[in-house]
Amino acid sequence: MNEFVGSAKLLEYRAMGDLFKGPSFESISSIGPNGAIIHYAPTADDNSNLNNDEIYLLDSGGQYLDGTTDITRTTHFGGKAPTAFQKEAYTRVLLGTLDVERVVWPKNSRFAGKDFDILARKHLFEAGLDYKHGTGHGVGSMLCVHEGP
Numbered sequence: 001m002n003e004f005v006g007s008a009k010l011l012e013y014r015a016m017g018d019l020f021k022g023p024s025f026e027s028i029s030s031i032g033p034n035g036a037i038i039h040y041a042p043t044a045d046d047n048s049n050l051n052n053d054e055i056y057l058l059d060s061g062g063q064y065l066d067g068t069t070d071i072t073r074t075t076h077f078g079g080k081a082p083t084a085f086q087k088e089a090y091t092r093v094l095l096g097t098l099d100v101e102r103v104v105w106p107k108n109s110r111f112a113g114k115d116f117d118i119l120a121r122k123h124l125f126e127a128g129l130d131y132k133h134g135t136g137h138g139v140g141s142m143l144c145v146h147e148g149p
Contacts, residue, residue: 001050003029003042006058014062024061024068024143031056035074038133052079055086068143092127096120100135 007029014020026041032054034040042048050056056077061070074090076082082090099119105111113136120135137143 002047003031003034003050004044004047006050006056007042007060010058010060014060017062017064019065021063021065021142024063024070027061028057028059030058050077052077055082063142065141067139067141070137088127089124089129092123092129093131095123099123 007027010027010029011023014023026039028040029042030037030040031048031050034042034048035055035057054076055074057072057074059070059072061068076086096119099122100116103116103119117135121130124130
């Protein structure tokens with residue numbers, strides 16, 4: 001199994017859905033250092049094999065008649081244990097995700113999703129870390145997934 005085959009298999013599963021119309025963007029299926037490359041896309045000729053020792057990142061989405069998805073997941077398959085730094089970074093991203101999830105939006109507020117981006121990064125900032133990508137996307141159907149939230 002390699003990054004390219006993993007991405008193709010996911011598209012095959014998505015296509016089984018009755019409301020599926022196509023991918024919402026080119027999937028990012030990446031293992032190890034490739035996961036740090038923004039918008040990395042493996043090809044049939046240029047990809048890395050999946051393994052049990054590195055973190056695997058899968059960022060994919062679909063266009064459905066009832067909505068557009070953009071789903072990012074990271075996992076470690078369990079060979080060599082994740083490093084202390086990997087665990088810390090993962091935990092800090094999780095804490096930021098939970099902070100955003102717990103926001104109570106004031107009724108009729110003038111705030112937009114981008115105003116809550118700092119909550120997602122707070123725990124990373126405390127450790128001198130950051131990620132070089134936006135936080136979140138728009139909500140709707142047949143969207144460009146990089147619309148502002």
